[in-house]
Amino acid sequence: MADRNIALLPEGWEAVLGLEVHAELLTETKLFSASPNRFGGDPNTHIDPVSLGLPGTLPVVNRHAVELAIRVGLSLNCDVRPSTFARKNYFYPDMPKNYQISQYEDPINADGFLELPSGKRIGIVRAHLEEDTGKSTHVGGGGRIHEAGFSLIDYNRAGVPLIEIVSAPDLRSSDEAKEYVAELRAILVTIGATDGKMEEGSLRVDANISVRRVGDELGVRCEVKNVNSLRSLGRAIDYEARRQVKLLEEGGAVTQETRHWNEDEGKTHSLRSKEGETDYRYFLEPDLVPLVPDERWIEEIRGALPTLPAERRRRLASARETASTKGEMYGEADLSAIATIVARDQDELALGAISAGADTQLVFKHILNNLAEGTGKLDISAFAELLTAEAAGNISASQAKTILADLVANGGDAAAAMEARASDTTDAGELETLLEELIAQHSDEWQRFCEGEQKLQGFFVGQIMKATKGRADGQATAKLLAQRMM
Amino acid sequence: MNALNKPAIELAAAIRSGEISAVSAVEARLSEIATRDAEIAAFVQVLNEEALAAATSVDDRVATGEDPGPLAGVPIALKDNLCTRGIPTTCCSRILEGWKPPYEATVVSRLRNAGAVVVGKTNLDEFAMGSSTENSAFGTTRNPHDLSCVPGGSSGGSAAAVAAGFTPLALGSDTGGSIRQPAALCGVVGVKPTYGRVSRYGLIAFASSLDQIGPFATSVADAATLLEVIGGHDPADSTSIPEAMPSLSECLGRGVEGMRIGLVAELCDGVSSDVARRVSEASEALAGGGATVEEVSVPASRFGLSAYYLIAPAEASSNLARYDGVRYGMRTESSNAVEMNIATRTAGFGEEVKRRIMLGTFALSAGYYDAYYGKALKVRTLIIEDFNRAYEHFDALIAPTSPTTAFEIGSRTDDPLEMYLSDVCTVPSSLAGHPAMSVPFGSGDVNENNICLPVGVQVLAPAMGEETMFRVGAFLESVAVNVAESVAREALTSEALTSRDG
Amino acid sequence: MNENSDSARISEEAVAHVAHLARLRVTPEEQKMFSQQLSSVLGYGKAMEALNLDDVPPTSHPYPLNNVLRDDEISAGSSRDEVLDVAPVAQDNQFRVPPVLEQT
Numbered sequence A: 001m002a003d004r005n006i007a008l009l010p011e012g013w014e015a016v017l018g019l020e021v022h023a024e025l026l027t028e029t030k031l032f033s034a035s036p037n038r039f040g041g042d043p044n045t046h047i048d049p050v051s052l053g054l055p056g057t058l059p060v061v062n063r064h065a066v067e068l069a070i071r072v073g074l075s076l077n078c079d080v081r082p083s084t085f086a087r088k089n090y091f092y093p094d095m096p097k098n099y100q101i102s103q104y105e106d107p108i109n110a111d112g113f114l115e116l117p118s119g120k121r122i123g124i125v126r127a128h129l130e131e132d133t134g135k136s137t138h139v140g141g142g143g144r145i146h147e148a149g150f151s152l153i154d155y156n157r158a159g160v161p162l163i164e165i166v167s168a169p170d171l172r173s174s175d176e177a178k179e180y181v182a183e184l185r186a187i188l189v190t191i192g193a194t195d196g197k198m199e200e201g202s203l204r205v206d207a208n209i210s211v212r213r214v215g216d217e218l219g220v221r222c223e224v225k226n227v228n229s230l231r232s233l234g235r236a237i238d239y240e241a242r243r244q245v246k247l248l249e250e251g252g253a254v255t256q257e258t259r260h261w262n263e264d265e266g267k268t269h270s271l272r273s274k275e276g277e278t279d280y281r282y283f284l285e286p287d288l289v290p291l292v293p294d295e296r297w298i299e300e301i302r303g304a305l306p307t308l309p310a311e312r313r314r315r316l317a318s319a320r321e322t323a324s325t326k327g328e329m330y331g332e333a334d335l336s337a338i339a340t341i342v343a344r345d346q347d348e349l350a351l352g353a354i355s356a357g358a359d360t361q362l363v364f365k366h367i368l369n370n371l372a373e374g375t376g377k378l379d380i381s382a383f384a385e386l387l388t389a390e391a392a393g394n395i396s397a398s399q400a401k402t403i404l405a406d407l408v409a410n411g412g413d414a415a416a417a418m419e420a421r422a423s424d425t426t427d428a429g430e431l432e433t434l435l436e437e438l439i440a441q442h443s444d445e446w447q448r449f450c451e452g453e454q455k456l457q458g459f460f461v462g463q464i465m466k467a468t469k470g471r472a473d474g475q476a477t478a479k480l481l482a483q484r485m486m
Numbered sequence B: 001m002n003a004l005n006k007p008a009i010e011l012a013a014a015i016r017s018g019e020i021s022a023v024s025a026v027e028a029r030l031s032e033i034a035t036r037d038a039e040i041a042a043f044v045q046v047l048n049e050e051a052l053a054a055a056t057s058v059d060d061r062v063a064t065g066e067d068p069g070p071l072a073g074v075p076i077a078l079k080d081n082l083c084t085r086g087i088p089t090t091c092c093s094r095i096l097e098g099w100k101p102p103y104e105a106t107v108v109s110r111l112r113n114a115g116a117v118v119v120g121k122t123n124l125d126e127f128a129m130g131s132s133t134e135n136s137a138f139g140t141t142r143n144p145h146d147l148s149c150v151p152g153g154s155s156g157g158s159a160a161a162v163a164a165g166f167t168p169l170a171l172g173s174d175t176g177g178s179i180r181q182p183a184a185l186c187g188v189v190g191v192k193p194t195y196g197r198v199s200r201y202g203l204i205a206f207a208s209s210l211d212q213i214g215p216f217a218t219s220v221a222d223a224a225t226l227l228e229v230i231g232g233h234d235p236a237d238s239t240s241i242p243e244a245m246p247s248l249s250e251c252l253g254r255g256v257e258g259m260r261i262g263l264v265a266e267l268c269d270g271v272s273s274d275v276a277r278r279v280s281e282a283s284e285a286l287a288g289g290g291a292t293v294e295e296v297s298v299p300a301s302r303f304g305l306s307a308y309y310l311i312a313p314a315e316a317s318s319n320l321a322r323y324d325g326v327r328y329g330m331r332t333e334s335s336n337a338v339e340m341n342i343a344t345r346t347a348g349f350g351e352e353v354k355r356r357i358m359l360g361t362f363a364l365s366a367g368y369y370d371a372y373y374g375k376a377l378k379v380r381t382l383i384i385e386d387f388n389r390a391y392e393h394f395d396a397l398i399a400p401t402s403p404t405t406a407f408e409i410g411s412r413t414d415d416p417l418e419m420y421l422s423d424v425c426t427v428p429s430s431l432a433g434h435p436a437m438s439v440p441f442g443s444g445d446v447n448e449n450n451i452c453l454p455v456g457v458q459v460l461a462p463a464m465g466e467e468t469m470f471r472v473g474a475f476l477e478s479v480a481v482n483v484a485e486s487v488a489r490e491a492l493t494s495e496a497l498t499s500r501d502g
Numbered sequence C: 001m002n003e004n005s006d007s008a009r010i011s012e013e014a015v016a017h018v019a020h021l022a023r024l025r026v027t028p029e030e031q032k033m034f035s036q037q038l039s040s041v042l043g044y045g046k047a048m049e050a051l052n053l054d055d056v057p058p059t060s061h062p063y064p065l066n067n068v069l070r071d072d073e074i075s076a077g078s079s080r081d082e083v084l085d086v087a088p089v090a091q092d093n094q095f096r097v098p099p100v101l102e103q104t
């Protein structure tokens, strides 16, 4: 899986990626003050003297934000440590104090890892607490920032607690980067740390991208900002990695700089070079004291953590392994099936059906193919019962699918649903009539089918299903086709 | 003494018992300010209406049998870096001119709850950066003892207000000596509590790890009462000490019998001879009172000023970044946001503030942090260790508060370093976060204007050692000539005071 | 900028750089004046160089406290009007500033 994307770079090159993810924590109030932490709202209504940095105000740390940060650290296998806050000094109008309170030298969480569905571990360098900024909107001047006009500032977001999660440069492709973000997001949402909405900016990703010839030392990296979806993350990484390879192959050098992803153009642009970078003049925040979470608190938080996606995938894989009677070997496709089921929160259903004796292949097949839109009113025992009937040959696959849809929509037990459907099942005579009509309409296809173009079987079965609105038994139809052909 | 110019405790007692009214006490002070503050310029804002309204409500509460609190009806002046809701709070800077905070400092709320009546906001060196109150954007305050001299700073307005008899109490803030040094120069009591004793919420920051609010008073007992009112834990300040404020008033009369008191050798270096003489008289008096007094060395205190003038500006450079013309205060328009920030700050800050912002920005900047700011933080550790070593052998320490008595206005403005040296005796305990107070102790040699200006003796104690410090301070007061009181009395006898009660 | 603790001097160029970081404008005369004054203050501080500080930990907080936390409960903030009333320029319930260009 890790190699999938290297194909996009010329032979012998690889991308080296590290991601910085900022997630807004799901607290009631801001990191350092008691005004509400809520998305949107009328401009400048979620404010108070502290979040506006008014003269004389002082920050006081939100206990719940610290607890959520510790949850994040524990979920990412980090050491939870004594930590301090520092001031990062730079001027920006949407930052009320013209410094950001962040954790610099001593982050609350460090040295962890995240396990991708592939099993690969991505190092987590640190996951620290910091405050968010407000938002400025450029108005007038034809909408171009370099032309005249003005900016309006809304401080509703100022002071919202963020956790910044910095990965090691362990990612090697845009697909892997996307998997990392998807997995991280799933973890953060599972533990209630964030709502994970990239489109609302509650999860934001910056990518540190460098390239090298396989086996070489790390190359010079660029930090790419303004990627607002998983899709643009992938595009930005691919663009930037190719840009750097091209530059190097032409004998040029990559300059360490911050670059901006332009979604419309599909390109990155230089924002500022390392030399032009602000001197942040970090120093310990004198208005705050260290956080030294005691063991008991940490263990209490650990004890209350929900089961994380990686563990849920392991459980499902092992349930499948154990229940399997055919001794199948499961490969990569299976890992991704398991990941999908867990990501959809349908692993409880799968585990329940398997332990109730349903065939594992059928469980997976139906969940993956027929429950993408959700499980509705379906209950685990009805699901298991239905699949047992299918495995016994009492109902056909297409009947099972139809009944499953019925159970999702209406609930109830499987026996009743199967009964109700049995009466609708098309009889053989009706099927034959339908098939005659089809052959007449599609004589060309029929000719080719009879000459051995086997894939056209699907075409005719599909047409019959369409005509019967899925009531026909697929196996019976196939049998009929075979008879008719001879 | 006029019935309306009693010390704070007596005044509050008289008002609580209904003997005199808060309104008459406040009116008397307001008329005093109206007649004499033009030449002293202690106040940048006098709150006539607000003060009379507050006094009326104190009287109403007394009339209905309620107790308005330990400072019932006592007029008090606030340094203009303390936020007062709806009342302009400027730090005596153009950049904050006219700014009305939408909230109140914790100390101000506590004062109001204790019945105190805020009569005005006092002058200071812009953002509390200075030792003479000459750096105010709104004019220079004069020393009530000699109008050609500075009152000290940066809380010069508050010190002068108490020394002039305008109010029996005032609040100031002390970052490197800004309460103690003007108290010494004006001949009043000034206290810098242990760092964390008094909430900083609502004190406009200069240097956050050093700033402390503290009292000015004409007596140690009044200062103790005021500190009891404003001190104690505040959840709005993360650096506020959780322990309750002890009763300071109780320990005042205990004397110094059996106490061990050290005279800090390094802090006596280079002080003028008249100041040195008073300090040695103070040690003799303490010995006479039954204390063991010995000279003690606190070696790292010699580096206090060097460390202070890196740490304080570094923090200030960050604290003052918020004045950018975006959210409040002054703005100088310009073509884009960065240019507007620059134009606003360049026009809004005075020269001393700019100097310190630049010094602090430099000390923190890439490549210089370790050599300057980082080193200063280590020196701070040494100073704390050396003080703590001294406190293994001594209960309290004494030293001069200021190397000289009040100096002529304009005499130190050309050379910043010379001005900074005014703080040499006070910054070490600021860096340590320890409490220290200045108690008037006689006066210095007669100056060019034929005036003997006040001298202050500084009493230092370990962190949380306010009780010991006040005990020593009260003893020194009892043996000293109270210069401030005599000046205030002179001023008062020359005024015809109208009063309903007296 | 290079480390240059030997001479404890702030050159005029350094003054200009620092002024830019601090969002201040200095005239050529002020540049010269600040360079001299700040160098003299730093020169006074050179005395600290005599100290052996290798094993000395830094002190940032004079009074050691840990874990000062507040409960995650909303309390009445400021009213928007109260805050916007004192804004230098407000528009559409927001703080208006000249165009914000990308930072350099």
Ligand SMILES: [Mg+2]
Binding pocket: A020, A164
């Ligand atoms: Mg970052």
Ligand SMILES: [Zn+2]
Binding pocket: A022, A130, A164
């Ligand atoms: Zn960040």
